[in-house]
Amino acid sequence: MKMEWKKKDILLIIVIFAVAFLAYYLHEMIGTKGAGSVTVKVNGVIEGSYSLGEDQEIEINGGTNRLIIKNGKADMEAADCPDKLCVNQKAVSKNGESIICLPNKVIVEVESSENGEFDAVTN
Amino acid sequence: MKNRVAYFGVFTALALIFSYVETLIPISFGIPGVKLGLANLIIVIALYKMKLKEAYLLSVVRVLLSGLIFGNYFSILYSLAGGLLSLTVMAFLKKRDGYSIMGISIAGGVCHNIGQLAVAAFVVETFHVFYYVPVLLIAGSATGLLIGILAGHMLNRLVNIQF
Structure with a gap:
């Protein structure tokens, strides 16, 4: 068994990585457009x-x-609390992300209209 | 060859043992669903040493047995899809000259993941799982490469044994 790389091996690897990056960018472009909703909870x-x-x-x-x-x-x-942690937090858009303002007991949670990212895990 | 049944038994046992050893390795790659796939080492070797029909049989037997022992109904389904797709692609590439054992094993590792993901998409009834494709492609390449190198070294040492 010769353990040498051949030309087609390299080509195969390049194709696999190209598909991986393509799939990644496609998902980045399409995935963020699906509008979800935010649930606001107070206390x-x-x-x-x-x-x-x-x-x-x-x-x-x-x-x-x-x-x-x-x-x-x-x-x-805006928030009337002194620390303004929630104001300084970045904007949220993806499923499961949240903004929490502890002093006012306000929780803003994103629920994407699509299913959660992990529906099933196998091992 | 008269020892065919015995060799098949040994291969099955080896594949099962590797499945078990894999559950003992506490290495997590930090990504759910990604594992080394040690049992595929045996499948790759079988691909080179056995008839294709026997390699298929070995693949199915090892998935059923390890699924019943270590997994559950769904893990059998996932593994079967991954294993059969992987073996089919590997056999196809092996027939076409120009691929080394590393290349063939990489294709096998990647297809293993793709087959499992396809079943996952079917079971969960959403195509949303396909966001996971890039991760699994890269992971499959890495584990496939490792298995390919291992299989190559093992085949070099098994060179006197022909089934």
Whole structure:
């Protein structure tokens, strides 16, 4: 058994990697467009659910926090708490991501309209 | 050859043992679903040493047995799809000259993952699992390469044994 690389081996590997990168970019481009929704909870109680598909401004908890949905992403724009951790957090858009404002007990959680990323795991 | 049945038994036992050894290795690649696939080492060797029909039989027998012992109904389904697709592609590439054992094993590793993913997509009834394709392609190439190198070295040492 000769353990030498042949030309077709290299070609095969290049094709596999090309397909992998192509699939990755396709997913990056298509995957983020599927509009999900954000669920807003205050003190554990669901205050409302809003689509990520349309741009809107949401006043949460009677105005202590203001959430802005723009371009399919939800971002906390203002909060009356002193630390502003939630405001400084990046915008969320993918399933399972969340913005949490502890002082006001506000939780903003993304629920993608598509299924969760891990439906099944085998080993 | 009269010892064919005995050799087949040995190969089956080896494949099963490798499946078991694999469950003992605590290495996680940090990615769910990615594993070394040590049992495929035996399949690759069988591909070079046995008749294709026997290699297929070995593949099915080892999937059924290891599935019943270490896994469950679904793991049999996944492994069967992966194993058969992998073996088919490897046999095809082997017939066409110009691929080394590493190349053939890489194709096998990748196809193993693709076959499993196809079943996963069918079982979960969503094509969303295909976002996982890039990960599995790269992982399959890496494990396939490793198995190919191992199989090559083993075949060099088994050169006097012909089944």
